Amino acid sequence: MFDLDLWREIFQSINKNRTRSLLSGFTIAFAILLFAILFGIANGLQNTFKEAFGSDARNAIMIFPGRTTKAHKGLQAGRRIQFKDEDYNMLLDEFGDKVQYITSKVNRNASASYKGERNNYELRAIHPEYMFIENNKIKSGRYINQHDLDNKTKVVVIGKVVEEELFIKEDPIGKYIDLSGIPYKIVGVFTDDEGDNEESVIYMPLTTAQFVYGNNDFVDMMHLTYNPKLSYDAAINFGNSITKSLKDKFSVAENDQRAIRLFNLAEGTKAVNQMMVGLSFIILIIGFGTLIAGIVGVSNIMIFIVKERTKEIGIRKALGASPKSIVSIILIESILITAIAGYFGLLIGMGVLELVAPYLEAYFIKDPSVSSGLVIGATLTLILAGALAGYFPAKKASRIKPIVALRND
Amino acid sequence: MLEIKNLHKSYPIGDSSLHVLKGINLSVKEGEMVAIMGSSGSGKSTLLNIIGMLDEADSGDYILDELPIKNLTEKKAAVYRNKFLGFIFQSFNLINYKNALENVALPLYYQGMKRKQRQEKALFHLEKVGLADWAHHLPKELSGGQKQRVAIARALAANPKLLLADEPTGALDTATSHEIMAFIQQLNDEGKTILMVTHEEDIASMCKRIVRLKDGVIMEDKPVTQVRASQYV
Numbered sequence: 355m356f357d358l359d360l361w362r363e364i365f366q367s368i369n370k371n372r373t374r375s376l377l378s379g380f381t382i383a384f385a386i387l388l389f390a391i392l393f394g395i396a397n398g399l400q401n402t403f404k405e406a407f408g409s410d411a412r413n414a415i416m417i418f419p420g421r422t423t424k425a426h427k428g429l430q431a432g433r434r435i436q437f438k439d440e441d442y443n444m445l446l447d448e449f450g451d452k453v454q455y456i457t458s459k460v461n462r463n464a465s466a467s468y469k470g471e472r473n474n475y476e477l478r479a480i481h482p483e484y485m486f487i488e489n490n491k492i493k494s495g496r497y498i499n500q501h502d503l504d505n506k507t508k509v510v511v512i513g514k515v516v517e518e519e520l521f522i523k524e525d526p527i528g529k530y531i532d533l534s535g536i537p538y539k540i541v542g543v544f545t546d547d548e549g550d551n552e553e554s555v556i557y558m559p560l561t562t563a564q565f566v567y568g569n570n571d572f573v574d575m576m577h578l579t580y581n582p583k584l585s586y587d588a589a590i591n592f593g594n595s596i597t598k599s600l601k602d603k604f605s606v607a608e609n610d611q612r613a614i615r616l617f618n619l620a621e622g623t624k625a626v627n628q629m630m631v632g633l634s635f636i637i638l639i640i641g642f643g644t645l646i647a648g649i650v651g652v653s654n655i656m657i658f659i660v661k662e663r664t665k666e667i668g669i670r671k672a673l674g675a676s677p678k679s680i681v682s683i684i685l686i687e688s689i690l691i692t693a694i695a696g697y698f699g700l701l702i703g704m705g706v707l708e709l710v711a712p713y714l715e716a717y718f719i720k721d722p723s724v725s726s727g728l729v730i731g732a733t734l735t736l737i738l739a740g741a742l743a744g745y746f747p748a749k750k751a752s753r754i755k756p757i758v759a760l761r762n763d
Numbered sequence: 764m765l766e767i768k769n770l771h772k773s774y775p776i777g778d779s780s781l782h783v784l785k786g787i788n789l790s791v792k793e794g795e796m797v798a799i800m801g802s803s804g805s806g807k808s809t810l811l812n813i814i815g816m817l818d819e820a821d822s823g824d825y826i827l828d829e830l831p832i833k834n835l836t837e838k839k840a841a842v843y844r845n846k847f848l849g850f851i852f853q854s855f856n857l858i859n860y861k862n863a864l865e866n867v868a869l870p871l872y873y874q875g876m877k878r879k880q881r882q883e884k885a886l887f888h889l890e891k892v893g894l895a896d897w898a899h900h901l902p903k904e905l906s907g908g909q910k911q912r913v914a915i916a917r918a919l920a921a922n923p924k925l926l927l928a929d930e931p932t933g934a935l936d937t938a939t940s941h942e943i944m945a946f947i948q949q950l951n952d953e954g955k956t957i958l959m960v961t962h963e964e965d966i967a968s969m970c971k972r973i974v975r976l977k978d979g980v981i982m983e984d985k986p987v988t989q990v991r992a993s994q995y996v
Contacts, residue, residue, distance in 0.1 A: 359872060370860030669856045672817060674845020674873040674921070677837045753837065757817035760856060 360679075364687045374662070378655040378688075379695035382736055385648025386696045389732050390703025390724050392644060396637035398714060398722030403630060405720060413454065413584075414487060415593050416617045417576045417600070426607035435604050435613050437573040445576065448599060452592050456578035457481035460563040464533040464556060468520045475516055476555045477533065479563030487579055488546060493517075495527045495542030502541075502559040509562075511542040513553035531556075536566065586624040593618035641732075648736050653743030656688055660747035667751050668760040677752035684748040685741055692740045696733030703729065764956055765791040765814070765925065770823035772809055783809045785979035787823070791958065793924075796951040796989075798967035799960045801976035808929060810976070811960045815848055815927045816840050828924055845873050849918030853930035855910040857902040863889060863913045864898040870921040888916040892946065908939035915946065926950065928959040932966055944969050944992035965990070 368375045419435035442458045460479035465472065478484075485497050493514060502509055510531060517526050530537040538558065546552035564571055580589050597616045598608075606613040660667075667680055707722050714722060772784040783806045791797055801807040812818035813825065816832060825832045827847060835843065849870075850856075857866045868885035876884070889895050892912040902910055911931060918926055931947065932940035944966060951957050951971075959970060967973050968990045975983040 359878060362878075363872075366865075367860070665856075666858055669858055670869070670873075671841065672815070672844060672850050672856070673870040673917070674841050676841045676873075679873070755818055757812045760817070760852065 360683065360686070363683055364690065367683070367687055368691065374659065375691055378652075378659070379691050379698075381651040381655060382648065382692050382695035382740075383699035383702070385644060385651060385736065386699030386729065386733055387703040387706070389641060389644040389648070390700060390729050391706055392640045393637060393724045393728065394703070394707040394722035395714070395719055396633065396640060397724060398711075398719035400630065400633055400637075401720040401722075403626070403633070412619055412623050413579045413582050413589065414619045415578050415580060415596065417578075417596065418615045418617075419575070420612045420615055422606055422610055422613040424607040424610045426610070427605045429605055433613075435606070437576060439571040439573060441600065441603070442573060442576060444599070444603065445578070445596065449592065449596065452581050452584060454579040454581050455483040455486045456576065457484040457487060458560055458573040458576050459484075460560060460567065460572070460574050462563065462567060466516070466520065466556065467532045468526075468529065471520045471522070473516075473519055475513075477558060477563070478555055479558045479560045481560055484557070484577070485544075487577055488552070490544040490546050493543040493545050494525075495540070497542055497544065498557055498559050503561050506561045506565050507559060508536065508538045509541045509559065510538040511544055511557040512540055513555045514543060514545045515550050515553040516556060517543045580620070584620075586620050586627070589620035590618060590624075593620065645732055645735060648732075649739040649743070652688075652692065652736055652740040656740060656744035657747050659688070660684060660744065660751050664751055664754070665760065668754075668756045671752075671756040672760065677749075680752035681745070681748045684751075685744055688740050688744045689737055692737045693733070696736055700726070700729045700733060764793045764795075764828060765789070765958075766824070766826040767814075768824040770810075770813065770825065771821045772806075772813065772818075773821060783979055784813075784820070787979075787981060789974065789981070789984075791956065793956050794951070794954055796948070796957045796971045797959065798970035798973045799958065799976060800962060800964075800967050800973055802962065804978075805976040806979045807960045807962075807976050811927055811929055811958065814925075814958060815850060816844050841873070845870055845921055847924045849921065849923035849926045851911070851914050851918050851926065851928040851931045853933035855902070855907075855914045855934070857910060857913060857917075859902050862899050862901050863894060863905065863916075866902070866913055867917045867920050870917060874921060885916070885920055888920050889913070891919070892916045906939075907935050908942060911935065911939075911943050912946070915943075915950075919950070924956065926955050926957045928957065930961055931959065932961070932963070938996075940966065941992045941995040945996050948989070948992055 417437075419437050422429070422431050422433045422435070425431045437458070439458065442456070446453065446456065457480050462477040462479070463474060464477040465474050467473075480498060481503065482498050482500055484490075490497070495511070497511055498509070501507070510533070512526060512531070520526070520531070521529070526540045526543060529540050531540055533556070544553075544557070560573075580592055584592060593616055597614055600606075600614045601608060601610070604613065663684070670680060704724070704726070707724070711722055714720075767787055767789040770784055770787040771782070773780045773782040775781075787810060799807045799810060809818065813820050816835065827843075830843070832843070858869070861869070864882060864885050867888055868881045871881040871884055886895060886898060889898050892915055894909060894912055894916070897905060897909060902913070905913065926947075928947065932943055935943060947957060947959075948969060957970075959966075961967050968987060969992050970987065971989050972986045973983070974981055
């Protein structure tokens, strides 16, 4: 039920007691403002952290072959290990459920030329899934696909830098690029967030490279990402079991560290993530701390307001105000002030974050921001706390005998 | 109109308690104008507060206009106060952020009257106390006598059966006191029942009956010849 007269009473009370209303509003607005800014800065720190660890899949495992350093099972030390397609297949067969994406790789350097422009680039022969492992984006055309792999087609995908250096004012898609004397059709151009180095690369189907560079099924290394649902410890165990089964297959001594080298990012990621958890924890403490300070502030104000209005309550009661009308007039007023002040605090807080964001990047704080849902939640919490903190003294005040309230000078 | 039988009231003071009213019997008829007198501590204000339902008696009967006033819920007491009683206080007790008109209209608000009607009625009563021109002034812009007249207008607004005044002239100088008393007498002439607490003999003599309290009991209860306040104004 909308009671216009009640609202008129409330607005009059707010308007005529401006200092009181402004002071309590200021407390609320300041609490919300601090909440937004502290949370925003903490979020900014977290963003910096996230960015520092690049856009490559963070759940990656890389496996390189090396030379044995220990004699084992009658085989001499110094033997060279060579991965082949069957090793890739073995990993898929044995660990398929733990693998998210996997690719074999052949790495070469290629001298590339197009219409007289010439340069040397890194050449990577890969499976199509490599796109997700490297987090490549397609700028134009397409990526290497399964069809290329099956048919050993002579196609390549070039990095943005290759495009810029060799194709002046020309669309490279569909053109033929010469790599060490063999023409390949360019089917796509890719970009990589990690910058120029990663964009000065040419990708080619694995099978094509194997055919062209030796007509064999050799693989230089394998690169995979593990199922992101694995815990860090499970991921580290997974890496260890890959090493073990490869060592078994190549008859390598268990304590031979050079023959099969495996880099598991889970080990580093674990440390980073623990730091992130620590940071989130600090953010949480800051948030709750500010909120609790706000709640205490609101409660104090409410108790003070009720105290200050005791005499008015007595007068109103003597004139026939019911306890319910006393409680509602005080509560609605406090809720209204809290809501409006909270909203202003939110606006100012977000505005301040927006304004100072560019200057904070030097201090490892990137994109400091808070979700408005979070701040609205904080405001609602304060409103609720204010209402609760106001309800009990208001209820008590509405019950005191008018004569006691009137005596209160 | 008003019947009080064997009324007792005590206040706790620390561990012991102070027996303020020790069996009061009082009966007031419609149209009377009664002064309750006594030195401070005699229990006169306590009696008025109980009559005004601002305080509760410990034991005894209180019947107002054939309604027993006992064990009232807060809500019911609020309705009764609004309907039956008008209050005039020594310290005026106006709400300081409301102007004269709004103060007078407040009891009507609690009656649930519409805003427009409320303001018309409040203005009518302000006119009656001669303050129509001051309707939009805040209490702090009014003199003591004007404040008390606003308070009287407020007490009259809800058209109560009984008007209760607690030292209505206590904060006023003599001339203003007489002016206010003349006005209260006029209300009584028009038929309002008035109950007044005072410790000033000359103010009491302007009523029609004086009840003297001492140490919580009625010492004397006699009608007096009313001195008209208008002769001093």
